[in-house]
Amino acid sequence: MQVTIDNITIEVPEGTTILQAARMIGGDVVPPAMCYFSKLKGSGGKCRTCLVRVAKSSEKDPRPMPKLVASCSTPVQHGMVVENSTSQEVLDTRKSIVEFLLINHPLDCPVCDQAGECDLQNLSYEHGIEATRYEEGRREFPQIDIGENIKLHMNRCILCYRCVYAINQLTDGRVHGVLYRGDASEISTFIKNSVDNEFSGNVIDVCPVGALTDRTFRFKSRVWFLKPMDAHRDCPTCSGKTVLWMHGNEIYRVTSRKDQYAEVEEFICNECRFEKKDVNDWVVEGPRKIDKKSVISANHYEMLKKAAVINPVKKVIVKESEK
Amino acid sequence: MSLTNRSKVVSNKKFSFLESLYLPAIFHGMFITLSHLFKKKTTVRYPEVKRPFSPVYRGLHVLKRDDEGRERCTACGLCAVACPAEAITMVAGERQPGEEKLYREEKYAKVYEINMLRCIFCGFCEEACPKEAIFLTDRLVPSQTEREDFIFGKDKLVEPVDQRVDVSKRQSQKVLDFKKDKNQRHNS
Numbered sequence: 001m002q003v004t005i006d007n008i009t010i011e012v013p014e015g016t017t018i019l020q021a022a023r024m025i026g027g028d029v030v031p032p033a034m035c036y037f038s039k040l041k042g043s044g045g046k047c048r049t050c051l052v053r054v055a056k057s058s059e060k061d062p063r064p065m066p067k068l069v070a071s072c073s074t075p076v077q078h079g080m081v082v083e084n085s086t087s088q089e090v091l092d093t094r095k096s097i098v099e100f101l102l103i104n105h106p107l108d109c110p111v112c113d114q115a116g117e118c119d120l121q122n123l124s125y126e127h128g129i130e131a132t133r134y135e136e137g138r139r140e141f142p143q144i145d146i147g148e149n150i151k152l153h154m155n156r157c158i159l160c161y162r163c164v165y166a167i168n169q170l171t172d173g174r175v176h177g178v179l180y181r182g183d184a185s186e187i188s189t190f191i192k193n194s195v196d197n198e199f200s201g202n203v204i205d206v207c208p209v210g211a212l213t214d215r216t217f218r219f220k221s222r223v224w225f226l227k228p229m230d231a232h233r234d235c236p237t238c239s240g241k242t243v244l245w246m247h248g249n250e251i252y253r254v255t256s257r258k259d260q261y262a263e264v265e266e267f268i269c270n271e272c273r274f275e276k277k278d279v280n281d282w283v284v285e286g287p288r289k290i291d292k293k294s295v296i297s298a299n300h301y302e303m304l305k306k307a308a309v310i311n312p313v314k315k316v317i318v319k320e321s322e323k
Numbered sequence: 324m325s326l327t328n329r330s331k332v333v334s335n336k337k338f339s340f341l342e343s344l345y346l347p348a349i350f351h352g353m354f355i356t357l358s359h360l361f362k363k364k365t366t367v368r369y370p371e372v373k374r375p376f377s378p379v380y381r382g383l384h385v386l387k388r389d390d391e392g393r394e395r396c397t398a399c400g401l402c403a404v405a406c407p408a409e410a411i412t413m414v415a416g417e418r419q420p421g422e423e424k425l426y427r428e429e430k431y432a433k434v435y436e437i438n439m440l441r442c443i444f445c446g447f448c449e450e451a452c453p454k455e456a457i458f459l460t461d462r463l464v465p466s467q468t469e470r471e472d473f474i475f476g477k478d479k480l481v482e483p484v485d486q487r488v489d490v491s492k493r494q495s496q497k498v499l500d501f502k503k504d505k506n507q508r509h510n511s
Contacts, residue, residue, distance in 0.1 A: 110399030110453050111430045219415040219430050222400035298404050 005029050005082040018071035031084050034208050035160035036072035043165050044072035048097050053090050056081035098128035104139045106155045114210030116223040116295045147196045149215050149274045154186050157211035163203035170199040201273040205256050205264050217253035224295045228288040238269040251277045376461035378492040381444045383462040385488045386481040395456035398432035402448035410441035439464050439473040458490040
């Protein structure tokens with residue numbers, strides 16, 4: 001099946017969505033996504049940030065689609081022509097979508113622990129506008145501790161449903177979901193129940209904003225003061241492959257590894273995430289590669305790359321043989 | 324060829340009798356010294372006399388309080404990441420119930436330190452601050468005899484409630500208008 005996105009043509013298997021096809025091409029062609037998460041079944045179609053214009057539906061039916069479509073949930077058809085960043089209509093709409101997402105968002109980034117690695121922050125920085133035109137009061141909820149280790153700030157939530165899918169699909173038994181409808185809807189457990197099973201901590205990583213945060217890391221530091229290090233350990237429940245956020249030899253927090261679309265590579269268990277905060281528990285592989293534009297790379301003068309590029313031992317041997 | 328016109332050709336010729344006495348040269352030199360006594364002095368007697376400062380002079384920092392006397396700083400860390408000299412360190416704390424009159428937001432700086440020996444007074448911290456909390460003022464950093472005394476903590480940086488530091492001259496009209504905008508949550 002052939003699809004053309006922003007004048008780049010690619011061959012994709014049947015059933016691929018436009019967003020997945022764009023990710024196969026990579027680069028600037030990829031529409032941003034706040035709710036779609038490739039590893040969670042059923043996710044997508046809620047936030048509308050990935051809207052694209054379909055200029056030609058297929059080879060058989062060359063008419064354009066009447067409205068912008070959500071690229072995360074629209075399957076590709078043969079000969080489809082898609083416009084993402086080349087269409088002004090898409091860019092204008094995306095700007096409005098960001099404004100919609102920010103209507104109820106408190107913009108308390110200086111306080112929020114997610115700042116610096118927040119998808120909504122990046123999105124509004126790239127596509128949005130500085131000020132908001134919304135004058136009415138924002139939705140306000142009290143903060144809730146769901147379980148010992150997770151904090152829920154419902155004020156910051158953009159209702160992407162990722163955490164609901166994560167809990168439903170990673171663990172058995174449904175423990176939390178969305179209560180009420182429309183403007184009043186909120187993520188919650190049933191009457192302040194706690195979410196405590198082995199993989200519940202992953203809701204922190206799938207959350208694109210700071211609505212679900214790590215209580216063991218609450219206000220401890222800012223992400224750009226810490227050094228992310230790839231590490232692993234022998235874990236009986238999960239793969240044990242994690243990122244340690246360190247300052248010196250101290251581990252401030254443990255997260256799963258995320259790829260370039262901020263999607264978790266492998267889900268990790270709560271024991272790895274919340275309880276193993278000692279360097280001796282882990283085998284540290286080396287610094288994690290962080291995008292140069294990210295604030296996390298700020299003030300790290302040394303290049304963040306795998307250790308031992310130049311092997312000093314080898315160098316000495318060469319010199320001795322020359323003698 | 325010379326780059327400047329100030330080069331002098333050195334000669335080894337013998338002094339004349341008058342020159343070998345040195346006296347005319349000594350008197351000439353002493354006259355120059357004496358004449359400086361009657362010239363206008365270039366220094367002032369600080370701290371009794373102070374020179375006028377520019378309103379945007381970048382001197383000793385201040386951590387501002389808001390109109391109700393609550394500390395504005397929320398320990399967001401943007402000043403520290405903007406600081407080219409890495410002079411700023413901070414530890415954040417969570418506001419406890421009952422401390423609402425001390426701190427403006429739920430997070431505050433428990434420790435906030437600026438190393439004045441590292442600081443280059445570039446003013447990036449006040450530019451980075453999203454909460455209008457840190458400002459550089461037209462005050463000078465006092466001299467100290469110990470290196471440790473140059474690490475200024477919150478005791479020296481936060482303005483006392485009864486002795487406010489006026490920084491209104493340092494803010495442009497655009498900033499002052501922005502601060503009144505109730506659509507911005509941190510202004511409400």
